[in-house]
Amino acid sequence: MTAPLRGRPPRHMRCPVCADEFVWPDDPLISLHDERNDRYEVVDVSALPQAKRDNLVRKGYRLCPNPSEDTAEHYLPATYADYGDPLVIGLVGAPISGKTHLLTAMIRQAYLNGLTAHGVTVSALDFRRHKTFRDDFIVPFERGDALAGTGNGIVEAADILLLRGPGGQRPVTFFDVAGEDLESTDPRVNRFLIATTAVIFVHASEDPLETGQSSAASENGSFEQAIGQLSGNQLPAVIAVTKSDRLRYVPPAERWLHRGDETDLNADRIRAETRDVYAYLHHVGAAASLRPFDEFSRCTLHFVSASGGDAVPIDPKVPSKKHFPHGFHPTRVLEPLVSILAMTGMITGPEARKVGMP
Numbered sequence: 001m002t003a004p005l006r007g008r009p010p011r012h013m014r015c016p017v018c019a020d021e022f023v024w025p026d027d028p029l030i031s032l033h034d035e036r037n038d039r040y041e042v043v044d045v046s047a048l049p050q051a052k053r054d055n056l057v058r059k060g061y062r063l064c065p066n067p068s069e070d071t072a073e074h075y076l077p078a079t080y081a082d083y084g085d086p087l088v089i090g091l092v093g094a095p096i097s098g099k100t101h102l103l104t105a106m107i108r109q110a111y112l113n114g115l116t117a118h119g120v121t122v123s124a125l126d127f128r129r130h131k132t133f134r135d136d137f138i139v140p141f142e143r144g145d146a147l148a149g150t151g152n153g154i155v156e157a158a159d160i161l162l163l164r165g166p167g168g169q170r171p172v173t174f175f176d177v178a179g180e181d182l183e184s185t186d187p188r189v190n191r192f193l194i195a196t197t198a199v200i201f202v203h204a205s206e207d208p209l210e211t212g213q214s215s216a217a218s219e220n221g222s223f224e225q226a227i228g229q230l231s232g233n234q235l236p237a238v239i240a241v242t243k244s245d246r247l248r249y250v251p252p253a254e255r256w257l258h259r260g261d262e263t264d265l266n267a268d269r270i271r272a273e274t275r276d277v278y279a280y281l282h283h284v285g286a287a288a289s290l291r292p293f294d295e296f297s298r299c300t301l302h303f304v305s306a307s308g309g310d311a312v313p314i315d316p317k318v319p320s321k322k323h324f325p326h327g328f329h330p331t332r333v334l335e336p337l338v339s340i341l342a343m344t345g346m347i348t349g350p351e352a353r354k355v356g357m358p
Contacts, residue, residue: 011081015064016088016157016173018071019194022064024081028053030060031075033128040075059127071191077126077160077171084168087344088195089337090175092226093202098242100147101306102202103176104137105330106337107159109261114334117263118347120165126157133159146311146322157192167346193229198236198340201226203281203289205243205253220288227295236343236356237296238336239289241277245305245331252276256303257331265342267354270300273335277301298356300339305331 011024028046033039040061045053061075080086091099110122124130137147158176162169175192193199201223247253256273278301281290293299308329311322342352 013081013086014195015066015074015076016086016160016175016192016195017074017076018064018066018068019191020064020067022067025062030056030078031063032056032060074156079125080160080171083162084170086171086173086197087163087340087346088173088175088192088197089340090177090193090196090199090226091202092177092193092199092222093204093242094220094222097202097204097222098306099176099202100137101141102200102240102242102304102333102336103158103174104141104147105306105328105333107133107161107174108138108141109330109334110161110337114261115163115165115338115341118165118265118338118341120163120341120347123162123164124160125162125171126160129157130159130161141307141328144324144327146324163341163346165341165346166348167341167344170346190225190229193226196230196235198344199226199230199238199292200336200340201237201239201289201292203239203241203286205241205246206284220286220291223289223291227291233296234298235296236340237292237299238339239277239281239292239299239301240304240336241281241302242304242306243310244303245308246310247280247303252280253303257305259332261332261334262338265338265347265349265351265355267351267357270335270339270355273303274299274301277303298343300336300343300356302332302335302339304333304335305329306333 008026012021013024014021028044029042030045031040032043034041040063043056043060045056048056057078060078062078062080064074064076066074091103093099115122141147158174160171160173163172175196177190177192244253244257248257256276262269278290278293281287293301306328307324308331309324309326311324313319314321314323338347339355341347342355
């Protein structure tokens with residue numbers, strides 16, 4: 001879908017990267033990325049035939065004006081404003097909580113038609129960004145490689161997709177920010193939270209029931225900082241307990257993991273899983289990770305496993321380089337996203353309206 005470059009009503013947009021608001025330009029100047037020289041070139045597409053113009057616009061970008069002048073130069077897809085209201089989903093969690101593995105497995109499963117049961121299809125909106133995400137994360141993950149965490153100071157979106165479904169066509173931007181940055185008190189390193197329209201809080205299972213050791217009751221710095229910056233309690237929120245494969249024989253997690261991926265939307269089932277996850281986190285002393293449930297009016301909780309097992313060093317002499325010796329087996333990784341899509345109106349219907357409600 002490409003809209004006319006001129007003649008449409010002005011549309012105010014919020015940049016997901018710098019969180020500034022501005023009027024989306026309707027001039028025919030599109031920025032194209034020069035792969036060879038790694039730079040953007042401005043092209044006037046007004047004189048081109050419609051088919052060629054549409055092709056360049058689909059692959060082109062707009063430079064964000066960043067009125068506040070507080071962020072490095074960054075670009076958004078030229079078609080970003082051609083669709084419904086964008087969704088900006090942030091993953092929040094402590095270092096090594098498994099955010100990167102969860103996001104990678106989630107996007108991979110969505111691309112493998114994992115959302116079609118809900119009438120939702122997925123494609124890239126930012127083709128260049130998605131290719132980078134696929135090359136850097138999805139492909140290594142499919143090889144069984146453990147992924148490195150997000151580097152500090154990275155404020156760019158991980159991926160920008162286009163979802164089409166019962167609720168229309170909407171851009172969806174995903175942010176996976178380093179846990180150290182999320183726990184920082186410097187608002188500049190996690191400003192993306194200002195533009196966030198939904199959030200997935202990620203808590204890593206430490207397997208206390210199998211080890212006999214409860215988690216220490218303490219603050220969750222990442223959650224606390226995020227809640228302080230998120231815009232109000234009306235945002236849809238999810239708490240995902242990652243690495244739940246460690247709990248595969250521990251009730252109540254075992255019941256949900258054995259169910260595998262769901263193929264329908266059932267608000268009562270989601271509410272039941274939410275109760276079980278809440279009880280589990282409370283039992284193991286992770287009450288600090290339950291604060292989002294108390295802060296946000298619509299919140300669901302889920303057991304998920306991005307890989308199906310723990311990574312081990314390939315070479316004992318290089319402990320930082322790890323892999324999954326039995327391959328990867330994502331389980332229930334789309335459940336947090338399905339809940340978000342139901343709570344934001346992307347998935348519609350009576351069941352969707354009840355998701356996340358008390």
